[in-house]
Amino acid sequence: MTTDMPARMLRLLSLLQTRREWSGHELAERLGVTGRTVRRDIDRLRELGYPVEATTGHAGGYRLASGAAMPPLLLDDDEAVAVAVALRTAAGGLGGIEETALRALAKLEQVLPTRLRGQVAALQEATSTITWESRGPRADATTLAVLAAACRDHEIVTFDYAPREGARASRRVEPHGLVASGGLWYLVAYDTGRDDWRIYRLDRLTEPLPTGRRVPPRTLPGPDPAAYVAAKIATAPVRYRAVATVHAPADTIRARTWALADRIQPLDDSTCTVDCSADALPRIARTLAALDTDYTLDADPAVLAHLHAAGQRTLRAAGSGSRD
Structure with missing residues (x-):
């Protein structure tokens, strides 16, 4: 039972932030108090500016609604470390969020307890990220x-x-x-x-x-x-068709081309088919190169022409290289 009122109210606020809605009975059980005490604490939170709404239903309940400003978040140790590390590596595939993530990280690190600041620093120092310039949409x-x-x-x-x-x-x-x-x-x-x-x-x-x-x-x-x-992506219509019959077990090919797991079908213990069809010819070429074994190919003329041209360029480059 939480007898200290400030501690109990912080615990109540933390509970309201972890779920969309709580019944009064559930909150009373979690806090070890009566329903009347829960109602009083809810009123105190409202007086402090927290937008706690009452909900209708079988037994009624409470939820933390959106307000004019976001109330302070209460995070346990693991949650604080996870958020800090996630902010450091944020924004993959999202536009206009990198600077915002760094501002949020600065605010969080400023209030982290010393014991957690050390954990976050250790994770950041031991972790490196390779950032590729995205040419695709964000x-x-x-x-x-x-x-x-x-x-x-x-x-x-x-x-x-x-x-x-x-x-x-x-x-x-x-x-x-x-x-x-x-x-x-x-x-x-x-x-x-x-x-x-x-x-x-x-x-x-x-x-x-x-x-x-x-x-x-x-x-x-x-x-x-x-x-x-x-x-859906695996079965969606594509511009260029290319299906390879590969002389290798399906499990081996899945390990080499993990993104095509749903398009790999075993024929027997040592042979499988790989559907490499795609909208872009270079993507098909990259997938075929990743097979790293012998195969036969059933493909559209445009695919065969692209592979032939790419193969000729590779042969010329190999012939011009040093043989010392």
Whole structure:
């Protein structure tokens, strides 16, 4: 039982920050106090400016709502270290967030206890990051935040979307989850206009607007959003077809081309097929090079022409090299 009122109120605030909603009974059990004490402490938090809302339902409850300013976050030791390290390595695939992440990190490190500051420093000193200049599209951080909140709250959103082919059009969806893959971000959502599940690339999505309407979560046709996106990408139409019959076990090829796990099919213990089809010819060439073994290829003429030209360049380069 937490008898010290300031400590109890800090514990109450911490609980409210860890979950969307708590019943009064649950909070009383966690704090070891009566429901009346919980109500009094909630009133004290409101007097201090924390936007704690009462919720309706079978037994009623409480949640920490958004306010004019974000209240102080209460993190345990592991959470503080995780946030600090994540901020240091933040912003992969996101635009305009690097400087913001560094400002947040500076604020966090300023208030970290000495024991945690040492852990964070040790992790940062022992960890190196290779930063590649991204040539692809980057997702907008604000868009990501809006959609993440909609996924959490099961709130319908609208936005404009530009598909790879066709005109930009409005969408109205029930967001389910966000997936990062290959430097891109995807939204998995149920499209109410098409009455079906869809995935949307965030770099093609603009002006996401929450509607304020919340709906019960739907059951995704798959184990999780990441698996759903992977399956959709693997079966999506592509510009160039290329299927290799490889003289190596499927498990060996999966280890060499991990990104193509769903496109590798064993024929027997020593042979498999690899679907290398893609929208870009250089990507097909890189995948075939990663096989590092003999194979036969069934591919579009454009793929064969690209591979022939690339092979000729490689032979010329090898012939011009030093043979000492």
